[in-house]
Amino acid sequence: MVGYAFMGAAHSQAWRTAGRFFDLPLAPDMAVLCGRDAAAAQAAATKLGWRSVETDWKQLLTRDDVQLVDICTPGNTHAEIAIAALDAGKHVLCEKPLANTVGEARAMVAAAERARARGVRSMVAFNYRRTPAVALAQRLVEQGRIGTVRHVRAVYLQDWIVDPEFPLVWRLQKDKAGSGALGDIGAHIVDMAQFVIGDRLAGVSALTETFIKERPIAGASSGLSASASEQRGAVTVDDAALFVGRFTGGALANFEATRFATGRKNALRLEVNGSAGSLAFDFERMNELEFFDGADDPDTAGFRRILVTEPTHPYAGAWWPPGHGLGYEHTFTHEIADLVRDLGAGTDPSPSFADGLQVQLVLDAVSRSAEGGSSWQSIEEVA
Amino acid sequence: MVGYAFMGAAHSQAWRTAGRFFDLPLAPDMAVLCGRDAAAAQAAATKLGWRSVETDWKQLLTRDDVQLVDICTPGNTHAEIAIAALDAGKHVLCEKPLANTVGEARAMVAAAERARARGVRSMVAFNYRRTPAVALAQRLVEQGRIGTVRHVRAVYLQDWIVDPEFPLVWRLQKDKAGSGALGDIGAHIVDMAQFVIGDRLAGVSALTETFIKERPIAGASSGLSASASEQRGAVTVDDAALFVGRFTGGALANFEATRFATGRKNALRLEVNGSAGSLAFDFERMNELEFFDGADDPDTAGFRRILVTEPTHPYAGAWWPPGHGLGYEHTFTHEIADLVRDLGAGTDPSPSFADGLQVQLVLDAVSRSAEGGSSWQSIEEVA
Amino acid sequence: MVGYAFMGAAHSQAWRTAGRFFDLPLAPDMAVLCGRDAAAAQAAATKLGWRSVETDWKQLLTRDDVQLVDICTPGNTHAEIAIAALDAGKHVLCEKPLANTVGEARAMVAAAERARARGVRSMVAFNYRRTPAVALAQRLVEQGRIGTVRHVRAVYLQDWIVDPEFPLVWRLQKDKAGSGALGDIGAHIVDMAQFVIGDRLAGVSALTETFIKERPIAGASSGLSASASEQRGAVTVDDAALFVGRFTGGALANFEATRFATGRKNALRLEVNGSAGSLAFDFERMNELEFFDGADDPDTAGFRRILVTEPTHPYAGAWWPPGHGLGYEHTFTHEIADLVRDLGAGTDPSPSFADGLQVQLVLDAVSRSAEGGSSWQSIEEVA
Amino acid sequence: MVGYAFMGAAHSQAWRTAGRFFDLPLAPDMAVLCGRDAAAAQAAATKLGWRSVETDWKQLLTRDDVQLVDICTPGNTHAEIAIAALDAGKHVLCEKPLANTVGEARAMVAAAERARARGVRSMVAFNYRRTPAVALAQRLVEQGRIGTVRHVRAVYLQDWIVDPEFPLVWRLQKDKAGSGALGDIGAHIVDMAQFVIGDRLAGVSALTETFIKERPIAGASSGLSASASEQRGAVTVDDAALFVGRFTGGALANFEATRFATGRKNALRLEVNGSAGSLAFDFERMNELEFFDGADDPDTAGFRRILVTEPTHPYAGAWWPPGHGLGYEHTFTHEIADLVRDLGAGTDPSPSFADGLQVQLVLDAVSRSAEGGSSWQSIEEVA
Secondary structure, eight states, rough: BBBBSHHHHHHHHHHHEEEEEEEOSSOOOOOOEEEEHHHHHHHHHHTTOSEEEEHHHHOOOOOOOOEEEOOSSSSHHHHHHHHHHHHOOOEEEEESSSSSHHHHHHHHHHHHHHHHTTTOEEEEEOGGSSSSHHHHHHHHHHHTTTEEEEEEEEEEEETTOSSSTBBBGGGGGGGHSSSSIIIIHHHEEEEEEEHHTTTOEEEEEEEEEEEEOOOEEEEETTTTTTEEEEEEEOOOOOOOEEEEEETTTTEEEEEEEOOOTTTOSEEEEEEEEETTEEEEGGGGTEEEEEETTTTTTTTTOOOEEESOTTTTTTTTTGGGGOOOOOHHHHHHHHHHHHHHHHHHTTTTOSHHHHHHHHHHHHHHHHHHHHHTOOOEEOOOOOO | OOOSSSHHHHHHHHHHHHHSSSOSSSOOOOOOOOOSSSSHHHHHHHHOOOOOOOOSSHEEEEOTOOOEEEEOGGGHHHHHHHHHHTTTEEEEEESSOSSSHHHHHHHHHHHHHHHHTTTTTEEEOOOOGSSSSHHHHHHHTTTTTOOOOOEEEEEOOOTTOOTSSOOOGGGGOHHHHHHSSSIIIHHHHHHHHHHTTTEEEEEEEEEOSOOOOOOEEEEETTTEEEEEEEEEOOOOOOSEEEEEEEESSSSSEEEESSSSOOSSEEEEEEEEESEEEEEEEEGGGGEEEEETTSSSSTTTTTTTEEESSSSSSSTTTGSSSTTTOOTTTTTHHHHHHHHHHHEEEEEEEEHHHHHHHEEEEEHHHHHHHHHTOOEEEEEEEOO | OOSSSSSHHHHHHHHHHHHHHHHOOSSSOOOOESSSHHHHHHHHHHTTTSSEEESSSSHHHHTOOOOEEEOSSSSGHHHHHHHHHHHTTTTEEEEESSOOHHHHHHHHHHHHHHHHHTTOOOOEGGGGGSSSSHHHHHHHHHHTTSSSEEEEEEEEOOOOOSSSSOOOOOOGOHHHSSSSSSSIIIHHHHHHHHHHTOEEEEEEEEEEEEEEEEEEEEEEEEETEEEEEEEEOOOSSSSSEEEEEEEEEOOOOOOOSSSSSSSOOOOOEEEESSSSSEEEEEEGGGGGEEEEETTOOOOOOOOOEEEESSSTTGGGGGGSTTTTOOOOHHHHHHHHHHHHHHHHTTTOOOOOHHHHHHHHHHHHHHHHHHHHOOOEEEEEOOO | OOOOHHHHHHHHHHHHHHHHHHHOOOOOOOOEEEOOSSHHHHHHHHHHHHEEEEHHHHHHHHHOOEEEEEEEEOOOGGGHHHHHHTTTTTTEEESSSSSSSSSHHHHHHHHHHHHHHHTTTTTEEEEGGGHHHHHHHHHHHHHHTTSEEEEEEEEEEOOOTTTTOOOOOOOGGHHSSSHIIIIIIIIIHHHHHHHTTOEEEEEEEEEEEOOOOOEEEEEEEETEEEEEEEEEEOOOOOSSSEEEEOOOOOOOOEEEEEOOOOOOSSSSEEEEEEEEEEEEEEEGTTTTTEEEEESSSGGGOEEEEEESSSSSSSTTGGSSTTTTTOOTTTHHHHHHHHHHHHHHHHHHOOHHHHHHHHHHHHHHHHHHHHTTTTEEEOOOOOO
C-alpha cells in the first residue's frame, strides 16, 4: 500500500477485516506499507498491521511478496505509480479520482488494457458503490422497479473548510488534487449515479466557485483536519461545483458538490425518480434506502424506509442481524472482498479504470463548462 | 374574485377566515364571484361564500361594491384583467406567475405604478412566502444568523402527470399557462429563495424537458386532477426545468422544478447554506424549519427541527398553541391578512408586481438558456 | 356554543368552514355564543362569527333557534349542561373528557339514551379521531392489513408547564379539570387507541406524578398560556400519568401522558404492532402515517411514509391536491361535518357518550391504580 | 474467549480492531477460542483470528497465555465460568445479562470482589453504553445540560420471532436464557438508562406476555436466525415485557422490550426529558443524538440532530472525519479499548459486576411484578 493517511487507514482496516466476514479465495497478506518518511511509515505500518516498510514506491514493484499495489496517495501521483505497477505485473487498486487529468486517465486505461491481456487486474476505488443501500438501489433499478429513469438528483455536501482560517491542505491545491470539491466528492456522486442507473452522463452545463481565495499555508494534517501557519497561499481549486446535464437515456441530471454547506458533514445524497418509482439515499443515514413503489395502492403508497441490513441485501448477510447497522469503513471492506474474489476467479473487478476515465471525462466537461461561461459540454463515451 | 377553481377555493377560504384570527383594519366583504358559466359560478359562489355573481369580469370594474379584484384565472388572462382593474381604480391581488410573458409583466408593473400614484395597490400572490417557517427563515437570514449566503438549493417536486395518460389540462398548454413546471412551481421557489435571502438571481444556465410529448385531450378537471378523452394533443410546456445560477451577492443557485418526481406530492424544498449557519425547509413538513447554528458548541451542534408554532413565530401567534400545526390554506389566509392590513394602512403590499416581474425575468432567462443550449443568461434588475 | 376560549375558537372555525368543503345536509346557523362576561362574550361572538350572545347557558335551552348545544367549558360543568340540554331536546356536542367523574359520565350516558329515544343526538368531541392519518390507520386495522394487534404504544407529550413559575390555570385544578395530563391529553390517546384498533382496554397498572406541587395563582389565560400573580396555590392534578395494560383482545398497552416533556410541544404519538404489519403516527407530523406491510418482499419492506392527502384518504378529498397538508383545526371541521351528516341522516354520531364513558372508566382505573400502589385495575365494559 | 456465535464474532472483531484505532497500553493476544465441538471451534478460530482452540473452558484457567476470559455463552453458564475464572486469577469480561438469576449474580459479584482484592478485574458487556451518541448523552446529563430528569422513556423493539413458525432457539428457553425479551434486550435499556441519567430504578410495576406459546424445535441457528424442525416445544420465556417505574431521584420510567414489533429490527430508543432540556436516541440511527436545549431562544429552539462523529465526541475522534458514521460492531471495539486501558492502568472497568447485578435486580422485580398481578416491586440498592 502506498500512502497511509485517511485513505490508508481505511484501506488497511478493509484488508485486515474482509476475510473475517467474507469467504475469500485468497488470504490477503499485508506485506508492505510505503511512505517517504521512514519513521512515520514504520509507525503507521505497526499501527495499521503491515509487516514491512518501504520509502520508495518503486521498490514495491521489485518485491516478489507484492502481488497488488494499493494506491492511497494524492491524485497527482496516481498515473505514474499505477502504470508502472501494472507494467510490472502487479494488480492495482487505485483511489479515486483515477487521475488529475483526462490525459493521465487515458494512459492509465491503456496500461490497464495492456496488463489485462496478461491477467493483471485493476480497479478504481469508488467505495460508496459498496454501501449496501447503494448496491440495493442499483439492483432495484436494474430489476425495473422504478421504470424509466427521469431524474437523477445528487449532492455531496460537506463543510470542513467553511472557516476561512482553515489551512491550505493538499486537497486545496490544484497541482496535487487536480480539482477541489469537484474531483474529491463530485467524482463520487458521478460514479454512484452512473452505477445506480446504469447509464452515463452525455453532457453538462456547469458552474464552479472558490469562495475563499487565500488561506493559511498548512502545517500538519490528518484526515480532513489540519493545523495552520502564518503565511497565506492561493486556493487553486473549486470550493463548490454544480451542474445540470443529461444522461444518454434521457434522464435529467442535477449535481452539486460543495465543501461550504455549513452543518452538512458528509451528506452524500442521491435521488432517482423513474416512471414507476423513486429511490432516495443519504450517506448520513447510510443503512437506509428510501423507495417509493408506484405499483403500491395509492391509499398506502409512500416512501419506504428500508433498513438495508437484511440477509438478502447486498453485503449485509455477511455481518450482523437485521437492524444492526454498518459504518463508513465497511464500504472499503466490501470493496476489498469483491476485489479479492475477482482476483481469485480471474475476472475483471469493477469499477474498472475505464469507468474511472468515464468519470474523469465528466469532471473535465464540468471544468470546461464552468470556465466557458456554463456552455454545454458533451461527454464522449469510453470505448 | 375572478375564477373559482383550485386557487379560487383557496382564496375564498382565506377571505372568509383572515378576519377571524387576525385583527384587520377593514372587514372584507365577499361581494362577487366571476365565472363565464353562470350556473357553475352561482354554485361556486354559494359554496364559497360570495354574495353575487358576474359572468364578465369587466362588470366587476363598474361595481361600486368592488374595491379589490382577486385574479385566480390562468396566466394568459392576468395582464388584461389586472391592468384594466388597476386603471379602473380597483386594488388587485393577482395569482402567480404574474404573467405569461415578460412583456405582459412589464405592462402590469407600469399599470401598478400608475395606480399606486392614486393610492391603488397591487400584490402578486406568492403564498408560500407566508408559510410561518419560510417567514422565519427570512427573518433569521436578515438577522444575520447564517452569515453570508453561499448556497441556495431549491427544488419543487410533484408527480401528478407521471402517468402518460393523464390528460392535457390547461396547465400543460403554453398558450394558457405560459410554461409548465417552470412557471407553475418553479416560480414559487424562485420567489421564495429571493425573498428568504434578500437577493436576486443574476444569471442562470438551464435545461428543460418534456418527457411526454402527447396526451389525451382533457375533459373536466378540478384542482390538479382531471378526466381524459380519446383525442390526443401536443404538450406544449416543459415537464421539468433545472438551472444553476448565481445571485448578485455571490451565492450559488441550484434549482429544479418537475412534475415527474414519482412519489413526491408537493415537495417544495429550500436549503440555504451560509458562512455561519444553514436553513432547510420542506413544504411536505410545512410546520418545521431546520436550522443549523454555526455558533453552537461543536459537541452539541446539529440541525434543529424548529416547530414553527410558537407565539413569537411569524403568523403563528394568531392561531393555536405550540405544536398544533397549520396547513396549506393558511398561507393564503396570511396573505389576505397582510394585504388587508396594507390596504388599511395605505402601504404597499409585498410582493409587488415589480417582484413578480423580477421572477418573470428569471423564468424568461431559464427558457432562453434552455432553448439556447444551456448558455448563460444574465438577468436584469427591475428598477 | 358554551365557552369561547381555545376550544371555542376551534369549534367556531369548524362550524364556519365545514359546509364550505363538505356537502352537508343541513346548513349550520351559528346562533348564539354563551359566556358569563357579557362584554367579553360579545367581543368573542363578533370575532368568531356568532350572531347573538347569552350570559346564562340555561337561556340556550329555551331558544327555538338553538337545535344543538356545543359545550366547550371546563369538565366540571359538562354533566349539568349536557343533561339539561339533552332533556330539553337539544342535540349536544360535548368537549372531552366527557366528565370529571365516572358518576357524572354515567348520568350523561343515561341522559343521552333518554334523548336518543326521542331522536336527540349526542357526541363527545375526540377530535383527533378525525385526523385523516388516524382515520386511515383505523381503516387499515379494520381491513386486516396489520393482522392481530400485539402492541399499542401511545404517548402524548407536551411541555407547557415545565417552568415552575407557570401559573395555576384551571387545567391544574382538580375541581375544575378533574385531572391533569391524564384527562386532558391522556384521554385523547386512550380514545384514539381504542378507536384505531377497535378494542377496549381491559385493565391497567399505573403511576401518576405531580412534579411541581405549588404554583403562582393564575391571572388571565388564553389557549395554553397564562400570566402569573404573586400568590401560590397547590397543584391538585397530575403532571404526568403512565400505565401499562391489556386490551380485551390480548394486545399489550403502553401509555404515557405528560406536560413535562421539554421540547415536545404536542407529540401525540401512536404505534400499533400487529402480526402482519405496523402503524405509527405523530401529530407533530399529522399529515403522515407510517405503515409497515409485513407482506412486502423483505428486500424492499420498510416503514412507508404515507402522505395522507390523497383523494381516497379519509376527509382529504374535500380539500387540496395531494401533498398540500391540513392543520390542527381541520380535525374539528371534520368532526362537525360528520356530526351534521349524522343529524341530517338521523343516525347516531360517533364517538357517543358511551364511548366517552368508556374512556372515563380507563382514566378512573388509572387514578385508582396510581393511588393504590400501581395495583392492577380491571375496567368494566360499557353496555 | 468462550463461545463463538453472534457475540463471539462481535467480540473477536473488537479484539482484533481496538488496538488499530486506539492507543492501548497492552497488545491483546487472541490466544484461544473455546467451544464444545472441536471442528467447529477450530473453523471459527481460523475465521475469527484466534491462534488455538480448547473444547473445555476449564482448560483456559490453567493456561499461562490466558490472562482474561471473555464469556460469550448463554446466560445459564455465566456464573460458573466467571466465578471459576476470577478465582483462578483471570480477568473476566462477561456478556450480559450478567446471570440468569439474582442468586447467581450475587455470587458473581462476590467473586469479583474477592478477585479485585488481588488486582483481578471484571466487566459486564453492556456494549450499547459505548455507542458514541449514548456516551454523549451521558455526558450532557452529567454536565447538567438537561437539568433535573423527569422522564425516562425506553423501548427496545425487534421483530425476529413474529412468525409463529420461527423455531424454539435457546433464546426462547428459560433454562438457557433466563428470560426472553426482558433479559436479552430489556437488560440493555435498563443499563443504558441507568448509565445515562446516573440514577437507578427504585421500583416497578410490570407486565409480560408470551404471544406464541409453542414453536417448532430448533435446528441449526446463527445470529438471530434459525431453521426449524417438525417437533414443537413450549416457549418458556416472555415475548414482551413492559413496565412503569420510578428512579430514586424522582424521574418516572416507561420501559418496553419486545420481539413482536413488526418492522422494527433493532429499535433501541431512549428519550430523557429534564427540566432544562431533553435527549432522544434510536439505535437504528446510532450516529445521531437528538438534543433539545431549553436555554435556546424560543424562536430557534428545536431538537438538534447531532451527528456524533466530531473529534470531541466520545470515541469518535479515533475513527473517521465528521459525518463518516460507525456501525454496530464499533460498540464492542470501544468496550474492548476501555477494558484494556483499565487493565493497563490497574483501574476498575465499568460497568462492573455490581452494575450487572443492579440490572439483574430490576429484571427480577419486573418478573415478580408481572407474576404478581403487576403489583409494585421495590428494588434494593447494590452496596
